[in-house]
Amino acid sequence: MKTPENSWLWLYKIVAGLLIVALLGIHFVVNHAVAPEGLLSYADVANYYQVPGIALMEIAFLVFVVSHALVGLRSILLDLNPSPAILRTANTVLLLVGAFAIVYGVWLVFVIQSRG
Amino acid sequence: MSSERWHITLAVARYKQGADPHIQIFELEVDPDEYVLDAVERVWAFHDRGLVFRHACHHSTCGACGMRVNGQEKLTCITPIRAVCQKDGTLKIEPLRNFPVVSDLSVDMTSLYTRTESAAGAQVLNLKHSSLPFEKNLFPDDGLEHERLSDCIECGMCVSACPAALTDAAYAGPAALAAAHQTVVQKGLSALPAWVDSAEGVWRCHSGFECSAVCPSNVDPAWRIMELRRLVILNRVRCLFGLNKD
Amino acid sequence: MPDKPSAIVVGAGFTGCALAYDLSQRGFAVTVLERGEIASGTSGRTHGLLHSGGRYCVNDRESAVECIQENLILRRIASQCIEYNGGFFVALNDEDLAYAPRFVEGAQACGIPVEQLSIAQALRLEPNLNSQVKAVYTVPDGAFDPLRLALAFAASARWLGAGFRPYHQVEQLLIDGHGNCAGVQVWDRSADKRCDLRADLVLNATGAWAGSILKGTRAEVVVTPTPGVMVAYDKRLINRAINRLIEPGDGDILIPQRRMVVIGTTSYETEDVDYIPVEADQVAQMYRDACALVPAVAQTRMRGAYMSARPLVGKGQAGRSLARTFKCFDHQESDGIAGLITITGGKATTCRAMAEAAADLACKKMGIQAACATAETPLRSYRDYYRAPGGAQ
């Protein structure tokens, strides 16, 4: 029996997708309000991260985008009817990649924020 | 069924066990109001007695004659030649996709039958449960209990048209999922087969809606798959909050 | 324990499938050869009416009795593919009315339960029925799915060990040095290979083709292939089968099936049964006849037109004059060819009884005592044909 892409995982993919759309919307509005000219230089970015709540929003965005992408990749892999061994390996690899991307992203946010 | 006569070319997929598949051309005189299946049968009767194809009822109640006509899944017994071909035109006839080919135009649909059986899909239904809920006043209703043969004729065309079924042999496919939904409509969620809520079940669907586009029999498998998703998720959420009475 | 006697059944229509089931149950090792797939000849294209026998109770009482008996049995063993909602016999004019007393008397004599309804009652039950009807009687009709009925018998046979070989065309019967039938020469159309198959008994269940398969032997069976045209319309306008209250004729039965109604049928004779075109004038005639019974057909889209060749035993001026009963031929008695039996004629409704008669004869020939038990237990799910041990064939 394969590890199922069960209802929760599917629901998560859908909900995360919708949250990404919502966060992108907020992102554009906030971005426009904070930096009407855009984030075109290091200084702009650093200033942007001084606004309260921005770091939290960007981290949430990162988490949802990374997880949605990786769950999506996994479901494409499932379409290829992988053997249980391949699927187990893929699960581990995707988890590690996701964890690394998120930890790295969060670290980056804190680095920028601390330099502001 | 008219006096009109068309000259058409039939390009028929041929395959015999142990030989290479190829396309064979047949030139035919046909009545454009006849059906594609009639043209195929004519090839067998007058050109090549070796042609293998599956057919039975010739009026869309049995689902045996699903084929791909010019790349598109068609129930050939009710597809008039006029609807898919021009005068002096060509009809390409191929077997359904996503099933092993037995020979020529005939495929082995064991997987479909096995799955609809495990979905407990009934062929005879109570008239009240036999339609889609958004259809109104379809049948005469005298208030008595009537039964009728179900809409799904298990022709396999939905599976042939499904993009997810192209690569995943384990996917239950639209027909079986539609049968599972029909079972739930009749008997309630407790009759839901366990495999519906799995990677090979209702979550493998990628909303291509191709099954409903080619279904010749009003089953609307895609709508039923979406309904199953809603029901399964709702049930899960209810269980989570301890609201389920089942 | 001695080996099972072997039997080859030629033809996988209703009769062949039911026969394979009956023979397997009685201890034969059965192989079914079919040049097409299950029910790809007359059987698949049948109208789909599970006859109460009312159609035949005046002129052909033997068939009528067979029908009502088998109707009750099939409802018990094959309910998986029958929509059983009953039927009406309706009189549309005075001539029809004059037929009514003979109909009622015949039905009672044959054991077919009939009951007269008031016009108002009938129209309440079937609102789309022609409101000009002059009399209405109920009968226990039904409608069945042809392919699934054949498959259910075939499934039950396969699970008892019968082998089915679709796309295997019998090219000739093998006659041994004593002039007896030893088997068949067969062409596997799916692999384009030929081979000989031998068996203790060959049973010819090819219906309208029963005569042509015997060509090249001394044996002869006179079958008159009698095609009839049927037309399906895209809406289920009725729940009960509507029969015209007249002697069997053209376009006198309209049945509901799935989401459709199907009108049938015409009757003419033909020589070549392999390809019979559907003629436009017959489709037009069916349309008029359907509208006479249920006028709303006029507002309904045509879904399909098709024909099916009945296997009528004997030779008559018009097909309607031939009885709809079946006949089992022992070619040892009639032609001196041992090992060969032909079963033909009959109707879909009576296929189990036809199989029983042929299997009785086969058992007698092979000295087997087992009695027929096919009327007792429900058939396996038709889908089991494909799920049988050994998988697809």
Next chain:
Amino acid sequence: MRNHPSPSRFPLWFDPRSRHPGTWAFILNRITALGLTLYLFLHLYMLSKLSQGPEAYDTFIALAKTPVIMVGELLVIAAGLIHGFNGIRIALTSFGIGTRRQTELFWLMMVLAGLGTLFFGYVMFFKD
């Protein structure tokens, strides 16, 4: 004969011939999904320049202001819009909203994605 489901037939996912709008949506969704995932990781790598200090980042951004890269950015925006709007369609239909109008919903979403792309293209290339 190779006609049964097999992973090797995955290129057929992307074959739009004799397919209906629902499958065109599936094809677009899958292509944009793969493209956006690739972009996501490129973007994360790109942002690592931030950690290397202002000079590294500003040089990099200057490099990214070439027309070719900007067209690439617009493609990413278009992909995001297509995937996002189509994702909304899938979410809605999966819960029984507009399931029977999914074809119209598809065209509506694609028009919105197209308008969005035009808007961003205008802002990026013509508004200064």
